[in-house]
Amino acid sequence: MYEPDEFLAKVNDKIKEIEADSRVDDIKLRKDYLELLKTRYTEEPSLKERLERPQVFVSYSEETGKEYMKAAKTALLQKKFKVKSGMELDGTARDVIKHIRSKMKPCCLFLGILTQDVKLSEERLYAPAAWVHIETGMALGLDLRVVLLYHESIADEWWKPIFDHKRQIKFTDKDFHVRLQYAVKELANEHAELLKELRGR
Numbered sequence: 001m002y003e004p005d006e007f008l009a010k011v012n013d014k015i016k017e018i019e020a021d022s023r024v025d026d027i028k029l030r031k032d033y034l035e036l037l038k039t040r041y042t043e044e045p046s047l048k049e050r051l052e053r054p055q056v057f058v059s060y061s062e063e064t065g066k067e068y069m070k071a072a073k074t075a076l077l078q079k080k081f082k083v084k085s086g087m088e089l090d091g092t093a094r095d096v097i098k099h100i101r102s103k104m105k106p107c108c109l110f111l112g113i114l115t116q117d118v119k120l121s122e123e124r125l126y127a128p129a130a131w132v133h134i135e136t137g138m139a140l141g142l143d144l145r146v147v148l149l150y151h152e153s154i155a156d157e158w159w160k161p162i163f164d165h166k167r168q169i170k171f172t173d174k175d176f177h178v179r180l181q182y183a184v185k186e187l188a189n190e191h192a193e194l195l196k197e198l199r200g201r
Helices: 004-020 027-041 047-052 066-078 096-104 130-141 176-199
Strands: 055-059 082-084 109-114 145-151 167-171
Touching: 047 176, 055 066, 055 130, 066 082, 066 109, 066 176, 096 130, 109 130, 109 176, 130 145, 145 176, 167 176
Parallel strands: 055 082, 055 109, 109 145, 145 167
Antiparallel strands: none
16 A cells, blocks of 8 residues: 555656657557546545544644654654654645645644744743744644644744644643653544544534
């Protein structure tokens, strides 16, 4: 069983192979079939499909959040969640927003990790990476259930006015792994709630 990206890459390779083969009499028919296959495979998954194979989109800073992401991925995989992120960018994805949305669409859950990215003028206060804000907004727009993990030094005005209605968990340099477990538990609870709502329909 191929992963979606791997499958689509193989289909694209096959299309190129057919286009280069002048001996194929029914080249247009075969190419059209593969294009149709691509279209069907990339259609937006149903809620039922998303919940049966739960995926968590994790948003983090490339500069300050890599180690946190590694720990989060390990903890989520242990709970049988598949993990996605916007950092999985290949050379063909020119439209970054479109790329992120394609990674986010199969997910039902979102974990945002807000770390110390930009030093503010106030003593010991920071702003998180801009992309974490953008991706959190996209997740809300796609109706993903959102949980935020934020460092204690993140200034309130950089997240609270926008995301205070979502579940948020504060962490320090010393207790990240403990607080991460709370976040994973919240995501598991959100997934269970979504399944319950689906079955009650």
